Amino acid sequence: MAEQKFVTFVIERQDGPNEKPYTQEFDVPYRPSLNVVAALMEIQKNPVTRDGKRVAPVVWECNCLEKVCGACMMVINGKACQACCALIDNLKWPIHLAPARTFPVIRDLLIDRTVMFENLKKIQGWINVDGSWKVHEAPRQNPYTAQTCYEISHCMTCGCCLEACPNVGPQSDFMGPAPLAQVLLFNLNPLGKYDKPKRLEAIMQKGGITSCGNSQNCEAVCPKNIKLTRYIAQLNRDVNIQALKNIFNH
């Protein structure tokens, strides 16, 4: 039988929000098409470091294991991505894992993304329907616009784009690219567009769209390939028009 190969993981750990980070190394038996989450699961079964120390298993977040829930975002070999679809075969070894420090760290690779969900409230990320009861037939929609909406609606609030954006972080109040793109999603909807001015106002505030420096890092890392910079540019035009309207209305 061929000798068992091992992959080494260098993991940046942290016991709590205010504790000091430290690193530990683990060897995980190699198998083809192994991904980072599956490797972390192996560590759970046998939480022993390379130097033979039995430690608490590494803590992280995951649910779907198929790149749709957004939970497992972390920094792998220096890049923000989803751990469940990061295949060992495509990564440079040893593999370095770290939490996405744009967000507060809870423990190890587990982070607190509450702010992303709060921002969805700020931008009023919903269609303001009268209720879930029967009201009227839903309007027909242009299938091409619907296709654009479908693309933006894939955003799984993973936070890769926020981690990659140089302007998001503890130093600023910039809400980041993800919620901006969501504004466009709701503005494009035939019922959602009634509230377009409100949403545009929301991102004209401090921490909104003007904080974007157009460095385009976000689009490059989005695991759902959402054309973030194109949509931010579109929003910039909408915001300018809205600003003009505001001047003339006053």
Next chain:
Amino acid sequence: MAKVKKHRILIVGGGISGLMAALKVCEAGSEAWIFSYCPFKRSHSLCAQGGMNACMDTKGEHDSIYEHFDDTVYGGDFLADQVAVKGMCEAAPGIVQMFDRMGVPFTRTPEGVLDLRNFGGQKNKRTVFAGSTTGQQLLYALDEQVRKWEAKGMVKTFVFWEFIKMIQNSQGVCRGLVAQNMNSMEIKAFAGDAVILATGGPGQVFGLCTASTICNGSAISAVYQQGARIANPEFIQIHPTAIPGTDKNRLMSEACRGEGGRIWVYKDGKPWYFLEEKYPAYGNLVPRDIASREIYDVCVNQHLGIDGKNQVYLDLSHIPADYLERKLGGILEMYSEFMGQDPRKVPMLIYPSVHYSMGGLWVDRLHHTNIPGLMASGECDYQYHGANRLGANSLLSAAYSGTVVGPEVIRWANTGDRGPELTEAELEAARQECVNEFEGILQMNGNENAHELHQEMGRLMNKYVTIERVNKDLDYCYGEVKKILARWNNIGVTDHGHWANQEAMFVRQLRNMIHYALVVTKAARMRDESRGAHFKREFPKRDDEHFLKITIVDFDPATQEPKVSYADFDHSLIKPRPRDYTAAKKE
């Protein structure tokens, strides 16, 4: 006019069903407190790819609600309550309209109306879809609506809180629950007017399955051990087409076959389209139980799996690439990503996998369990799918049951016989019990690893309680799972801390999963017939004389084991007839 009283409804689960219920509760002027393992947007509902059934009849096929009703009952091998199913099929087109108004980006036809696709076990196009991520889009729409209510102060979210158990008052009425914060480890008792469980399916009881890691069935097992009844747990759907994996079996949606995908293996050196040959009327779109059994037979009994392994081809390579991109883009990308091959060019390698539970908590038509004040909806109840669920019917049942349980919980809170509120002492006692249990787990120092034990149980369940069942094997499996329950006591934890201790929480979940495994195995052992997803080698035929009955499982506190009995149900609207997919359906 008298002021409508505002209630507080505790809802466990932020999937499609829990959120739908929450909307109804808020619209009725009451508060919804929602508990979930994860932000609602990350709930398992979002894994649903293929679509949701509703008779929209926009393809000139004269589809009818009756046809949807009949397909569902027939597909479920006549084990579903027909009055309940009829209600669901009638409501379906309205539910689609609601989602459309909420902004779900459904795939549209050139004229801008909702497109429809084929799905298994139905001859008409009846499935609305949003590309290949329908569940994600439906869940997001409800999440957005719930966020609106949260911003208005009507919804309180307990995200990253795990439900541990329910609390009953002196009259046995469920009036609260105990939950634990997954970061701070704080254990707290909550009082409310009623509790709705919408906690999804128990896939993790089988280890490898198509479900998310949080679909552990722990919550329903916990209330089962407190006296809630389980119905039809032996009916576990095995989906015919999943990508086998070592961490998870990733689903390849039935939509692949709905859009023209073909299943084949080599026989005598030539492609053999075995489903098309044996079932000319439905071809590759026979219901899931049948497709899974045929694939199993071809691989395990006839040894015709590709490369001698348990795998067959699912082939889309004959379909134009741009059409595939538009209809199935997301999941094809997933296949390339995880398997490193392009399904637009080469056939995919797939094999059946545990996927869905038709069974779950017993509920009446208004979604009350047998415990007053405890209600259940979504995949964790047993109501709508009988012995086999048709594809694209469970997003529907999850949403529909939410629209039933929401208004009903308010009616119950207004006029039900609920007895006294929980006293401070009762709340504290329930909390303390959970604290003691948790502290006990933190002290566990044996030599078993909980994750290893889970994997072992999953292997047993997958081997003996899936596609083909044999009584002697089920007896063996039951014995082995009981040994695992005993070995649970000998677990050792390496993390003894009180901060984000996922290991200790998993140990508690595992115990509940083991109890649920016993429930499934015992119920499978007792049903000596074959019906829908339950196929027993010694009894290959459906036996209406003895088993046109729902299975009821109660927890026996004396033995700590499941007790099985049977109950009648309503099958008065469509007379049971033999289920035969080799020919077009006759009514």
